[in-house]
Amino acid sequence: MPTIAIFNPKGGVGKTMLAVNLAWAAATISKRRVLLWDLDGQGASTFILGGKGKRHDAAGAVLYRDIDPDVLIHPTSIPHLDLLPADASIRSLDAIFSEIDKDNRLRKLITGLEKHYDLIVLDCPPGLGATADQVARAADLVLAPIIPSTLSRRSFHALREFIDRHHKGQPPVYPVFNMVDRRRREHRETLDADPGCPVIPMAAVVEQMGSRQLPLGAYAPRTPTARAVEKLWHTLEKLKLDGKKILSPDGGK
Numbered sequence: 001m002p003t004i005a006i007f008n009p010k011g012g013v014g015k016t017m018l019a020v021n022l023a024w025a026a027a028t029i030s031k032r033r034v035l036l037w038d039l040d041g042q043g044a045s046t047f048i049l050g051g052k053g054k055r056h057d058a059a060g061a062v063l064y065r066d067i068d069p070d071v072l073i074h075p076t077s078i079p080h081l082d083l084l085p086a087d088a089s090i091r092s093l094d095a096i097f098s099e100i101d102k103d104n105r106l107r108k109l110i111t112g113l114e115k116h117y118d119l120i121v122l123d124c125p126p127g128l129g130a131t132a133d134q135v136a137r138a139a140d141l142v143l144a145p146i147i148p149s150t151l152s153r154r155s156f157h158a159l160r161e162f163i164d165r166h167h168k169g170q171p172p173v174y175p176v177f178n179m180v181d182r183r184r185r186e187h188r189e190t191l192d193a194d195p196g197c198p199v200i201p202m203a204a205v206v207e208q209m210g211s212r213q214l215p216l217g218a219y220a221p222r223t224p225t226a227r228a229v230e231k232l233w234h235t236l237e238k239l240k241l242d243g244k245k246i247l248s249p250d251g252g253k
Contacts (some may be wrong), residue, residue: 005139012153024215025233041091051085060089097130146176148190
């Protein structure tokens with residue numbers, strides 16, 4: 001069972017949009033059993049998927065192992081897609097992981113969920129602290145959304161350097177140009193310099209995810225943005241790590 005972390009040290013690059021829609025694509029298009037674990041204390045993925053914790057401090061209690069993740073996990077309105085919601089208790093996630101002082105806590109929690117799912121998607125908060133260390137140890141692949149701008153690209157290089165320096169280059173980091181506006185010169189020039197990188201275009205319809213509390217593919221599947229996410233998902237299905245596909249053809253069943 002692979003774990004894909006949607007992560008970038010910089011905020012505002014569309015991590016939640018990518019996490020929710022990629023999880024939707026895996027569950028809906030490929031019928032995989034998917035868990036989206038919202039690790040961002042802002043809880044945007046949780047809100048979009050209609051999630052609500054049973055108590056205000058439950059997300060932190062899972063990390064402290066005061067309660068089992070199964071207690072908090074619940075199905076969404078999307079078949080095959082479950083949610084492990086966030087709440088205010090993990091707004092200082094770096095501090096929690098530093099206090100726990102267990103390098104592999106996140107990985108061990110994920111290991112305990114393997115029998116239930118074919119794929120886990122982590123919606124991660126920004127930063128390069130203790131949480132980034134935990135994510136690097138737990139994920140099989142880091143999917144890094146990048147806006148084609150100088151600051152966003154700079155944060156991506158910081159992420160690559162962090163993983164190379166502290167984790168011997170593992171897990172692999174796969175960049176995705178996100179929120180792309182081809183009307184902008186810098187965006188066009190960046191895309192031209194790296195034509196092989198997946199591209200997710202910007203669209204006003206994406207902003208409706210919050211008001212509709214649905215993934216984009218559930219209400220606007222024919223839009224260029226939804227189709228770009230679907231294409232990205234199929235690319236990931238074919239992606240090989242160490243000579244092996246990260247996702248088995250049958251979903252691990």
